[in-house]
Amino acid sequence: MTTPILEIRELCVSYGKVEALHHINLKVSAGQIVTVIGPNGAGKTTMLSAIMGLLPSKGEIEFQGEVQRNIEVEHLVAMGMTLVPEKRELFGEMSVEDNLLLGAFQRYRHGDRDEGKTMDQVFGTFPRLKERRMQLAGTLSGGERQMLAVGRALMAKPKLLMLDEPSLGLAPLIVREIFHIIADLKKTGVAILLVEQNARAALQIADYGYVLETGSVALEGDSRQLADDPRVVETYLGLGGSGAIKKE
Amino acid sequence: MDLQIALLLGQDGIVNGAIYALLALALVLVFAVTRVIFIPQGEFVAYGALTLAAFQAGKTPGTLWLLLGAGALVALIDTVIAVRAGALGRLKRIALWDLVLPAVVAGLVLWLEPGDLPLVAQVALSLAIVVPLGPMVYRLAYQPLAEASVLVLLIVSVAVHLALVGLGLLFFGAEGSRTTPFSEAQFNLGTLTVNGQTLWVLGASAVLIVALYQFFGRTLYGKALRATAINRVGARLMGISTTMAGKLSFTLAAGIGALSGILIAPITTVYYDTGFLVGLKGFVAAIIAGLVSYPLAAAGAILVGLLESFSSFWASAFKEVIVFTLIIPVLVWRSLTSHHVEEEE
Ligand SMILES: Nc1ncnc2c1ncn2[C@@H]1O[C@H](COP(=O)(O)OP(=O)(O)OP(=O)(O)O)[C@@H](O)[C@H]1O
Ligand SMILES: [Mg+2]
Numbered sequence: 001m002t003t004p005i006l007e008i009r010e011l012c013v014s015y016g017k018v019e020a021l022h023h024i025n026l027k028v029s030a031g032q033i034v035t036v037i038g039p040n041g042a043g044k045t046t047m048l049s050a051i052m053g054l055l056p057s058k059g060e061i062e063f064q065g066e067v068q069r070n071i072e073v074e075h076l077v078a079m080g081m082t083l084v085p086e087k088r089e090l091f092g093e094m095s096v097e098d099n100l101l102l103g104a105f106q107r108y109r110h111g112d113r114d115e116g117k118t119m120d121q122v123f124g125t126f127p128r129l130k131e132r133r134m135q136l137a138g139t140l141s142g143g144e145r146q147m148l149a150v151g152r153a154l155m156a157k158p159k160l161l162m163l164d165e166p167s168l169g170l171a172p173l174i175v176r177e178i179f180h181i182i183a184d185l186k187k188t189g190v191a192i193l194l195v196e197q198n199a200r201a202a203l204q205i206a207d208y209g210y211v212l213e214t215g216s217v218a219l220e221g222d223s224r225q226l227a228d229d230p231r232v233v234e235t236y237l238g239l240g241g242s243g244a245i246k247k248e
Numbered sequence: 249m250d251l252q253i254a255l256l257l258g259q260d261g262i263v264n265g266a267i268y269a270l271l272a273l274a275l276v277l278v279f280a281v282t283r284v285i286f287i288p289q290g291e292f293v294a295y296g297a298l299t300l301a302a303f304q305a306g307k308t309p310g311t312l313w314l315l316l317g318a319g320a321l322v323a324l325i326d327t328v329i330a331v332r333a334g335a336l337g338r339l340k341r342i343a344l345w346d347l348v349l350p351a352v353v354a355g356l357v358l359w360l361e362p363g364d365l366p367l368v369a370q371v372a373l374s375l376a377i378v379v380p381l382g383p384m385v386y387r388l389a390y391q392p393l394a395e396a397s398v399l400v401l402l403i404v405s406v407a408v409h410l411a412l413v414g415l416g417l418l419f420f421g422a423e424g425s426r427t428t429p430f431s432e433a434q435f436n437l438g439t440l441t442v443n444g445q446t447l448w449v450l451g452a453s454a455v456l457i458v459a460l461y462q463f464f465g466r467t468l469y470g471k472a473l474r475a476t477a478i479n480r481v482g483a484r485l486m487g488i489s490t491t492m493a494g495k496l497s498f499t500l501a502a503g504i505g506a507l508s509g510i511l512i513a514p515i516t517t518v519y520y521d522t523g524f525l526v527g528l529k530g531f532v533a534a535i536i537a538g539l540v541s542y543p544l545a546a547a548g549a550i551l552v553g554l555l556e557s558f559s560s561f562w563a564s565a566f567k568e569v570i571v572f573t574l575i576i577p578v579l580v581w582r583s584l585t586s587h588h589v590e591e592e593e
Contacts, residue, residue, distance in 0.1 A: 054481070070333045077487035089482030091475045101468060102475050106487030108468050156487070 003065065005030045005160050005191045006051070006081075011059035013043075013050045020046050021215045023059070028160065028191050033182070035194040035202040035223065037236060038212035044195040045086050047212070048162050051193075052076060052083045064159065077106045080159035084166065088149040092138030096129055099137050099148055103155025115155065122151040125181060143174040150181070161185065162193045167201065179205055199236035203227040211236075255440045257557045263446050263515070264529075265553025266453035267508045271530025272545035273460060274501040276537060280477035281497040283398050284390055287405040290527025291412035292378060292505025294520055297513035298416070299374040299506075301425035306363040310419025311377050312354055318384040319350040326387075346384070353377055367430065375506055382502025383495040385412075390498075394490055409524070416520035424517035427510075449511045456504065457546065473497060529556070529571060536578050548578075 006028040013021040021043045028034045036044055050057040053071035061068045063081060091099050100122060104115035123130035126147045132140065137148055146166055153161060166182065167175040175198065183205040186192060196202035203209055209226045211219040219232065226232050271289055278286040295311050302309035323346035330338040353376045362370050389408050393400060431444030464470040476483040476493040484490065505527075509518065512526075529552050536548030552571055559570040 052485070054484070070335075072489070073484045074487045074489040074492075077485065083485055085481070085485065087481075089479050089485060091478045091482060093478055094471070094474065098471055102471055102483075102486045102488070105468060105472055109487070152486070 003030070004028060004062070005064055006193065007062045008051060009060040009062070011047070011050060011057055011061065013046050013055055013057045015046075019215065021050065021057075024212075024217060026210060026217070028193050030159075030191050031186065031189055032208065033186050033192045033194060033206045035196055035206035035209045036212055037196055037199040037202055037209060038218075040197075041214075042212040043215040044212055045164055046215075048083055048085075048164050048193070048195060051162065052081065074106070077156060078110065080157070081162070082153040082156045082158035082160070083162045084149045084153045084164060086164040086168070088145055090137040090140075090145060090148060090152070092136065094137060095134050096137055096140070096148055097133040099152050100129070100155050103152035104157075106156060118155055118157060122154050125154070125184075126151050143170050146170060146174075146178060150178075154185075158190055160191045160193065162195075164195045165197060166194070167196065167198045175201065199232070200227075203232075203237075252439050253561070257561055258554065259440070259442065259446060261554035261557035262550060263449050263553070264556060265550035266450055267512055267526065267549075268530045268533050268552050269546040269549035270453055270456060270504050270508050271527055272533035272537065272549045273457065273542055274504040275527075275530055275534040276540065276542055276545050277473070278497050278501045279534075280540065281473055282386075282390065282394070282401075282494045284401045285398070285405055285531075286501060287402075287409040287524075287527065287531075288385065288412050289501060289505050289530065290523030290525070291409060291416060292382065292502045292523070293509035293512075293526050294416055294518055294523035295378045295381070295412075296374055296506030296509030297427065297518040297522075298420045298425055298509075298520065299377055300370055300510050300513060301427050301518070302420065303362040303365075303370045303374065304427055305425070306361075308357065309374075309377065310415070311381070312357055314415060314419070315350045315377050315381060315384075316354055318381060318388065319346040322346045322384050322387050345380075349380060353380075367428070371510055374510060375503065378506040379499060379503045382498040382500075382505075385502075386494050386498035391491055391494060394494065413521050413524065416523075420520050422520065424519040424522070425513070426517050427513040429514040445514050449515070452507070452511055456507065460500075469496065525568070529553075532571065532575055535575055538582060 004027045008024060008026050011021060011024040011026075012019060024047060026034075026036075036047070038044055046055065049055045051061060053068075053073045053076055061071065063076065063079060068076070091102065097119075100119055101115060104112070104118060108115060128144060129147055129151055132144065137145070140148060146168075150163070150166060163182070166178050170178065179201050182192060182194065186205075194202055194206060203223045203226055206223040209221065209223045210217050211226070211232065219226065219229065221229070227237065271293070275286055275289055278284055278289075299309040299311050323342050326342045326346070327339060330336065330342065353373070357373060357377070360373075362373050385408060389404055390401065393404060429445045430448045433444035435442045435447075464474055472483065472486075472488045473493055473496060475486065476488055476490065480490060483493070508526075509523070512518070516522075530549065533549035533552050534545050536551070537544035552574065555574060556567055556571050560567040563570065
């Protein structure tokens with residue numbers, strides 16, 4: 001495999017005195033989709049926030065071959081890391097178009113002036129956003145908001161795109177659409193770190209997967225292998241699992 | 249009261265109201281972006297007016313030394329931080345904005361003898377001294393506390409206000425100053441006489457308000473400031489740093505404040521502590537708007553201006569009292585009518 005674009009080593013995150021993530025090791029290579037699945041409260045969102053520099057953490061985060069110290073969100077965004085957060089964090093009182101434009105802010109600041117072209121590409125991916133370009137983001141439907149959040153992230157032309165539960169609260173048909181789009185994005189060369197509850201769909205499009213449970217990596221492996229692993233099948237793919245993988 | 253007096257008072261009220269409107273807009277902007285209640289706004293009014301007055305009196309304004317000192321302090325702190333973080337790339341920017349720029353301004357002031365320059369050049373130099381103080385004040389007083397509560401930030405604002413008023417007394421003394429009007433022209437509209445400075449104030453305020461509107465509606469940096477005000481986390485994820493947004497909004501507020509001071513300096517005598525009362529009236533207008541709505545803030549400001557000028561005619565001893573008690577019915581009305589909008593998730 002190619003060199004990793006993101007590699008985290010021994011990542012620990014605490015909320016106050018409570019440690020929520022324990023010594024996580026994870027790797028994403030260029031052009032790969034890596035998925036992280038796990039039950040509610042496992043620490044998936046916490047992990048993404050820490051990688052993005054929104055939360056203080058211990059351990060090492062290497063992005064594009066550089067160990068990131070004193071990580072600042074703005075700096076990581078400028079380097080090509082983008083997060084679609086679980087809460088989406090859209091600018092509700094601004095139009096769809098303005099939300100997208102702001103996605104290109106960091107590039108604009110560094111002299112890139114092709115945000116119009118990028119926006120056309122995003123509209124190509126999400127035609128529905130184009131129809132609603134003047135609508136206020138706060139008035140979009142759930143699925144449209146999801147699309148806007150992903151589209152806004154793409155405006156930054158990321159090298160690593162991190163998605164926190166892009167299928168959250170969506171109807172099955174739209175979930176399929178979103179996953180199709182994610183699989184297509186991979187073809188454009190962007191590396192994707194995908195956090196999902198919907199393990200089946202995630203493992204289908206991913207190259208590699210991690211199972212996160214109570215703050216630790218319980219299992220990892222090729223996504224095919226994971227999808228066939230009886231423990232994953234029972235807990236995440238089958239019906240009525242126990243809710244956690246029993247460690248051997 | 250006859251019609252003539254009413255027209256005169258109305259004119260007075262609208263002129264003052266225009267200034268309060270500008271200040272109210274700046275207050276709303278600063279609060280929305282940084283959650284700072286910017287009490288020192290008034291000091292920028294006084295600094296702008298008195299810096300210009302010092303030029304016209306042939307003196308070197310003390311604010312110039314403040315600019316050099318604050319710039320050096322900011323440069324020192326940021327250099328230490330940059331070196332510790334190993335981010336030496338930042339040093340060039342720090343040197344440029346905090347050392348070179350103030351030095352160039354100082355060089356110009358000391359070399360040009362601004363007293364003999366045309367008014368436009370004097371105004372430009374005054375702005376060049378006072379406006380950079382805005383982001384410097386943000387850097388020194390507020391940036392380290394960017395995540396603090398509104399109350400803590402308010403306490404910091406009181407402290408900054410007191411410090412700046414004290415420095416104002418030191419720089420300009422206790423005497424007030426007036427500057428030469430922008431224009432001596434007078435116009436007669438029927439029975440009403442309008443003088444040139446009035447038109448300057450109204451015209452400049454209108455231009456500034458339109459310019460701000462364009463800035464927020466059209467430019468990406470303006471939209472970035474709005475985005476920060478709407479959703480700070482979202483903005484950071486777009487690479488819009490809270491610090492950048494804070495400095496930019498303080499720069500705008502300082503510019504608006506200084507320009508307001510320069511506009512009123514030919515009409516009223518400005519003292520080192522005049523800014524506070526002027527700023528406070530802008531604040532009343534901003535409160536009327538609940539610190540969020542720009543058009544409401546502007547409307548409130550005109551209301552404050554009119555109320556002030558008419559009450560100075562009927563009960564001049566109580567004019568400030570009347571203006572400030574306006575806050576009470578407004579707050580009552582707001583608390584009765586506002587349905588609390590839930591924070592958007
Ligand atoms: N700000 C916080 N303060 C204290 N504890 C927190 C905070 N945020 C999250 N936690 C706790 O950390 C743990 C991990 O939370 P996290 O949001 O990362 O889970 P998750 O895997 O994303 O879950 P979900 O699938 O439900 O989104 C949970 O036990 C949660 O209660
Ligand atoms: Mg989560």
